[in-house]
Each structure stands twice: as C-alpha cells, then as structure tokens.
Amino acid sequence: MPSRLLNSTHCYWHWRFVENQDSGGLNLANSSLQPIGRRSARGLQVNRLFPASFAKRSMRMFQAKHIAGVLIAICLASTGETAPRLEPPDAAKKVTVQPRGRAYLFRGFIGLTDWGMDELTDRINRAGVTADVSSYLMWRGVADQAISDYRRDPEPITIIGHSLGGDAAVKFAERLDAASIPVSLLVTYDPTRFADNLSPNVERYINLYQSSNILVGGGGDIVQGRGFHGHYASFDLKDLHGIYHTNMEKFGNIHDQLVSKITALAATPASAEGEAIPLRIDIPSTGSIELWDSGLRVSAHAGGTLQNLAATYHVPLWALSQVNNLSEGAALTKGERFTVPRYLISMAAPSSVSARCASRC
Numbered sequence: 001m002p003s004r005l006l007n008s009t010h011c012y013w014h015w016r017f018v019e020n021q022d023s024g025g026l027n028l029a030n031s032s033l034q035p036i037g038r039r040s041a042r043g044l045q046v047n048r049l050f051p052a053s054f055a056k057r058s059m060r061m062f063q064a065k066h067i068a069g070v071l072i073a074i075c076l077a078s079t080g081e082t083a084p085r086l087e088p089p090d091a092a093k094k095v096t097v098q099p100r101g102r103a104y105l106f107r108g109f110i111g112l113t114d115w116g117m118d119e120l121t122d123r124i125n126r127a128g129v130t131a132d133v134s135s136y137l138m139w140r141g142v143a144d145q146a147i148s149d150y151r152r153d154p155e156p157i158t159i160i161g162h163s164l165g166g167d168a169a170v171k172f173a174e175r176l177d178a179a180s181i182p183v184s185l186l187v188t189y190d191p192t193r194f195a196d197n198l199s200p201n202v203e204r205y206i207n208l209y210q211s212s213n214i215l216v217g218g219g220g221d222i223v224q225g226r227g228f229h230g231h232y233a234s235f236d237l238k239d240l241h242g243i244y245h246t247n248m249e250k251f252g253n254i255h256d257q258l259v260s261k262i263t264a265l266a267a268t269p270a271s272a273e274g275e276a277i278p279l280r281i282d283i284p285s286t287g288s289i290e291l292w293d294s295g296l297r298v299s300a301h302a303g304g305t306l307q308n309l310a311a312t313y314h315v316p317l318w319a320l321s322q323v324n325n326l327s328e329g330a331a332l333t334k335g336e337r338f339t340v341p342r343y344l345i346s347m348a349a350p351s352s353v354s355a356r357c358a359s360r361c
Helices: 002-016 056-082 115-126 136-152 164-178 252-267 306-313 317-324
Strands: 018-020 025-027 102-107 130-135 157-162 185-189 204-209 231-236 279-282 294-299 337-342
Touching: 102 115, 102 136, 102 164, 115 130, 115 157, 115 252, 130 136, 136 157, 136 164, 157 164, 157 252, 164 185, 185 252, 231 294, 279 317, 279 337, 306 317, 306 337, 317 337
Parallel strands: 102 130, 102 157, 157 185, 185 204, 204 231, 231 279
Antiparallel strands: 018 025, 294 337
16 A cells, blocks of 8 residues: 555646656646755755646645655655665675776655665765766756767766656767766666667666556656667566665666666676677576676577576576576477576676775775
C-alpha cells in the first residue's frame, strides 16, 4: 500500500508539470514551481501555481496538498535502505592505481525524494573521483562546464541520472558528443519513455528500469542510436520485490557496483576482447542484480551443457539461459556460438580511496 501511494504521488506531479526546454524551467498555464532540494524542506515555496483569478482558499488547499504529498514521499522513499546487500566483484582487491575522473549526477522531478543520488555522489567523492549532483533542469549549464573542464584536463566522464534526471543524462551525453568528447560511463535509473537514443560517444551504458512502470516519469528502455558501438546492458527490474521507481536509486548494492566501475574507469579500456554484444536482461524475482557491461561471444565444446558454460564463465545459469533463449538443461554442440554476460576487466585494481580523498577525510 505505501509503495502504491508513493507511486501515485510521483505520477501526479509528473502529470501536472512539464519541462520548458526553451527557458529551462517548468510551466503550467504560465505558472512556475521552484525546484526542491533534499535539504531545503524548510524553505519550501509555491510561487504563483495558479492564475490570480483563483480564490485564495483554493491556493491554500493546493499548498497543503503539495506539502503533504512531498512529506509522504520523503517518508516512504526510505524503503531502499532495507535492500539486501550484494558485494560487487573483486571488492577486496588491493590498491595499484589511483582512481580519477569526474562524475555528474542528476536528480529527478521531486529532488527532495531523490536523496539516493546525493548518497551515491558522496560515495563517489570518497572513492577519489570528483562528483557533483544537480537538478535535471540544470543539465545544460553543467554540460557546458564539463566540456570546458575536459578540454583543460581530460579525465574519464561518468553521467548518472534518475527519472527525468536520466533523460537529462542522455541529453548531457549528446551535448558532449557535439563537442567530440567521449563519455566513459552513462547510467540511467528508470528514465522516461520519451528519453533520446544513445549518442555514439558513449563507451559504456547501463540502464536500470521497470517495464511495468505506468508513471509518466519512468519505464524508459533506452536504445542505441545511430553510430553507437559501445558496451550496452539494460536490466528490467519489474519482477524484483521491493524495488520501485521512487526508491530505485537508493539501493546500496547497486551503489557498490557503480562506485567500483567508476573508480576503475581510468584503468579499464573500453575496447575489450571480442565484439561488444548488447545485453537485455530481465532480473528474476530470485535473482540478484549484477551489472554486467555487455555480452561476449564464445564457442561451446563438444558434449558441454549450459550448466558447464555457466560454471566456466562464472555467471548465473538463469542469465545464460535467458540471454541465449535456451532451457537451462540444454545440451551444446561443438563450435556453437553463445553470448555470455561479462564485466570489463581493468588493467590494474584501483584504489578504494585516493590520496586526494585521504587528505580531506
């Protein structure tokens, strides 16, 4: 019941307001709503939400409903904290290289409930990579600054966004593409169904979404655009209990894996062995979220089975079965080609905390 209530609240606000691409603001019958930050609840304001001809009593009722809706969302969005923890691969490996790069994160429509993006930003900073989080409305200005920073000092770029922030992250990558700047990693949490396709400068892309999401602000299954040849992995979380659009960006096990990838980018070539086969995976209710980077084509040995293949490449049997559209007990023919989910392997294991971080922590 709480999750349905939260989703309904979130849907209401997405339906009532739309982004004004020309002014970078929000509009509803020539009215405006100030973007809300997680730490600015005491400064909550509603400015001219309705024309002056509306009665003051209607205005007071609207303000009360708005504030109540936001407070309910704050309380219920905390469900992500109870998620089971999944340790990322190679989490215990020692330090041999210094992580570096810049990460740009974007909150969704109701920034106050997207505090998972703030926590992820803090974790990336503590790991030694410079990270900042902004409202999805700010993506143009942030992108222009990123272009300037990259030209001055080229470092791996990571872009992450939730909901409308996911759409903004894709547009951010497009703006960098126009400036001939690569994006090392682009991650979207449940973007909208109106998000653009991927631009060709994206080297690695991960999408976490729910195809069952009926909200205006979610359910987006972003596809490769013309010229895209990077690593692609899209994970549908519709069957996982306890994960919703409104708490998806708060799960610590996903944060673990993303931080691990981001800190390894400087030492991980995007050009890996074999062709980058796109992955589309529906995580089953009994499965765990493993953020593979793409698929790899391999050949079967005589007399092998899908179980043998899964054990050899250390991937769950269900994933191998789903990706290749085969039953889990299928026998393999010698030389037959299969797709195996894979991680990109760094040339050296990165430091979990850089000297730059250690000096200020």
